Amino acid sequence: MIELRNIKKAFGSKVVLNGVSCTIPTGKTTCIIGRSGCGKSVLLKHIVGMLKADTGSVLIDGRNVDTLSKSELFDMRRGIGYVFQGAALFDSLTVFENVIISLVEHGVTDTDHINAEARRVLSAVGLLPPVGGNGSADYEREFAILAAKKPSDLSGGMRKRVGVARALVGQPEYIFYDEPTTGLDPVTSQQIDDLLHELAGKYHVTSVVITHDMFSVYNVADHVIMLHDGVVRFTGSVAELQASSDPVVVEFLARFVPAPSSV
Ligand SMILES: Nc1ncnc2c1ncn2[C@@H]1O[C@H](COP(=O)(O)OP(=O)(O)OP(=O)(O)O)[C@@H](O)[C@H]1O
Numbered sequence: 001m002i003e004l005r006n007i008k009k010a011f012g013s014k015v016v017l018n019g020v021s022c023t024i025p026t027g028k029t030t031c032i033i034g035r036s037g038c039g040k041s042v043l044l045k046h047i048v049g050m051l052k053a054d055t056g057s058v059l060i061d062g063r064n065v066d067t068l069s070k071s072e073l074f075d076m077r078r079g080i081g082y083v084f085q086g087a088a089l090f091d092s093l094t095v096f097e098n099v100i101i102s103l104v105e106h107g108v109t110d111t112d113h114i115n116a117e118a119r120r121v122l123s124a125v126g127l128l129p130p131v132g133g134n135g136s137a138d139y140e141r142e143f144a145i146l147a148a149k150k151p152s153d154l155s156g157g158m159r160k161r162v163g164v165a166r167a168l169v170g171q172p173e174y175i176f177y178d179e180p181t182t183g184l185d186p187v188t189s190q191q192i193d194d195l196l197h198e199l200a201g202k203y204h205v206t207s208v209v210i211t212h213d214m215f216s217v218y219n220v221a222d223h224v225i226m227l228h229d230g231v232v233r234f235t236g237s238v239a240e241l242q243a244s245s246d247p248v249v250v251e252f253l254a255r256f257v258p259a260p261s262s263v
């Protein structure tokens with residue numbers, strides 16, 4: 001479980017988080033919503049220890065992130081997959097190199113393990129057929145072609161999948177997605193939502209999804225947290241969100257067409 005206690009963060013005179021407290025339940029998918037610039041990405045960076053709060057604390061499985069040493073933080077990050085806003089692949093690296101970068105950063109040198117992990121995660125995100133074809137020639141041919149591609153050779157949806165594959169390396173307990181569907185057309189967005197949903201179920205990961213897209217919220221969220229004016233304005237289920245009479249929530253939801261009746 002992740003617990004945020006009264007997190008405050010200002011950049012110069014600009015207060016972004018003004019006492020954020022919330023809980024991210026284990027084994028569920030939590031969506032963080034709120035207007036552009038309200039501090040969603042900043043909040044996520046506090047959880048993974050990339051930013052330090054001015055006051056307040058982040059507890060992951062009871063451990064206070066702020067008090068961890070550099071090496072403890074490094075180890076903790078191993079259990080966390082992070083899909084950055086905009087997918088943020090390295091353009092000069094191949095798909096293979098992009099996917100396995102965290103293993104290299106963690107000093108893993110076992111090439112059999114690295115190769116197996118690359119195949120596992122690229123299959124998990126649907127860029128390759130399921131692993132298990134006993135290294136069949138077709139699978140290996142497909143793998144070789146994909147692995148050698150550069151991000152510029154891929155469609156937007158494929159790039160997002162590579163970003164998700166990278167986050168799955170090392171079988172993390174937590175995966176954080178920052179705007180996974182931004183910039184994608186509705187059909188591709190839905191496919192990425194389906195993938196997040198599938199991965200959450202299959203690997204029992206605790207997922208945190210930052211999104212502007214209410215369709216994604218309706219598709220994937222078990223739990224919703226809304227940030228507004230530096231604090232948590234709403235926390236609860238999708239049904240509770242839709243039933244909320246808070247004018248800020250109502251106004252936020254009103255900017256989106258209703259959820260499809262199928263969800
Ligand atoms: N490193 C930084 N230094 C100074 N200001 C920052 C820094 N990071 C974020 N900010 C500011 O903090 C505020 C919140 O930024 P953040 O990126 O968290 O917004 P967001 O809710 O993720 O928005 P979006 O939906 O557009 O991605 C913004 O005003 C941003 O300019």
Ligand SMILES: [Mg+2]
Pocket residue numbers: 040041042085178
């Ligand atoms: Mg953001």
